[in-house]
Amino acid sequence: MTPSYRVIPDRLVSPFAKALKSWESLLLIVAVAIFIANALASPYFLNAWNLSDATFNFTEKAMIAFAMAMLIIAGEIDLSVAAIIALASTMMGVAMTMGFGTPVLVLVGLGTGLACGAFNGTIVARLGLPSIVVTIGTMSLFRGISYIILGDQAFTGYPADFAWFGQGYVVWVITVELVVFAALAVAFGVLLHRTSFGRQVYVIGNNPVAAQFSGVNVARVKFILFLLTGLMAGVAAVCLTSRLGSTRPSIATGYELEVVTMVVLGGVNILGGSGTIPGVVIAAFVMGLVTFGLGLLNVPGIVMSIFIGLLLIGVIALPRLWAMRRRRA
Template identity: 40%
Template sequence: MSVSETNPRRLLPDFSRGGGILIAFIVLCVALSFASPYFLTVDNLFIVARQSIFIMIMALAMTFVIGMGGIDLSVGAVLALCGAVTAWLLLAGYPTIVAVIAAMALGTVIGGFSGVLIAYFGMTDFIVTLGVMSVVRGIIMVFTEGVPFFGLRIESFQYLAQGYLGPVPVPVAIGALLFVGCWILLNRTPFGRQVVAIGSNAEAARLNGTQVRGVKVRIYMLSGLFAGIAGVLLTSRLEAAMPEAGLGYELDVIAAVVIGGTSLAGGRAMLFGTVLGALVMGVVRNGLNLLEVNTFWHQVVIGAIILIAVGVDKFSNRASR
């Protein structure tokens, strides 16, 4: 039996199984449109899209990680370090393209390092990525001395997060391209089938000829790469690199993936649901701001959403069994 036969439903279009989250998203938007007259304005919807794009980009790669049965807690820290390196190179006079490529390469290397420790040394993904998060956060503070890098008013760099392709903001266009690429990779290539097969049963996937270790390393490299891209875009958006950038982003990213229907137990990955999950997180935060809810309650609401999503995932897994 081939890897592709281990889960026939896996080959269905992703969006054919995202009805529940889509309905929840629509209901949430309708409720907020009644609660605040400013929610459905064009300007506010663009704000939601821009704010969600950083989480969405990282969540696309996290879908592969969680679909494989893993976890990556380092993405927020990698985002911050890649943003700081991008800013440092730009302030040193390097061209935008060089700074961007360096940031993406750095994110990929960090992700690959985590992947090697997990795949080849048998270390637990939770502990490895938690340790990498701590190390990278420390490196950021040493590298920046705790001081933000300002003065990134470079037109070519600003365009990455502030420009438009026709009526579409550039970061939204970048996110759309990354989504298409990831969807093809997950649903139309042997690599995507191997990811889900490992999440379903790693030993069975290995016996089927899947190079489990190599696939794991590449998945964590993808996670680091996308965190680097998000770091570049966030730095471009802020025109500055903040040492504390990305704090708590890993929770939002994981929540977006789980809310979207990807199973924490592995074996199921839903990219379309992930996009909706990221938008739900963005809409919730935006709605709380519009309703002038005390910021201390924001984390309470986000935490409750995560708990509900995990509970639904657990119930779904039991029901399917």
């Protein structure tokens, strides 16, 4: 019998209707709901300067999350990003004690991040070792070097103009970090969604063998992605060290968990092959609003850590549970 209904092809569905059904739209609704809840829960939340301070809860992590998103889409991961921050910050401290000024300190931080990214990329892309195992090892290696150099001491006394990166404002309540975050969001959005390199990242994440036979240099693409991730960790190290005004070997502890949570919450498939930069941007705001709101309510930091851990498990498990439910239906 002829069915009494017609299936509308995807190409006939308007882009607006597709957008409403996307993960990014759901995240945006969640972000608005959290914003309203925070405004109702605390009378200090809607203060412009407080909202400006709230951006510090996510901008440094989001800078790394943009590169991490592309790396995870390609089927890899870098768990050493927090340790790279620690080592880059330590190297900047060493350069500071040698009398170098702000330009050199920034170059040292970025260069250290690039070197660490190149080290990870060489082992993973050239030797073919699993990235999760390699970066767990380099996570201990990089932070261990920081502890060897510093011990239980701290570097302080950075130049006054160095504080501009982490504490400066461009105009009114718009921080330098927020401007850098926005610029990087646009740059990575264009790189992933509007270039052939971005298309290669998706192809590799879906099927690296097919990508190789299609003429994609899989090893080179993965190496570049690790370089970008290391560089973004270096940028985050400059901003974080500038904001804190000091360096300790324990700096940025736990950042890798929050970065991965931010990426996965943004809709990036932890197994690779799919995800968007706009999703990561919205997820960064969601996590920033949540942590800032909990902070205003004097919620202990350990409770926030528990929440982030549960959030990571939830966003990974939810798609699998939804798929199982649809198969049963």
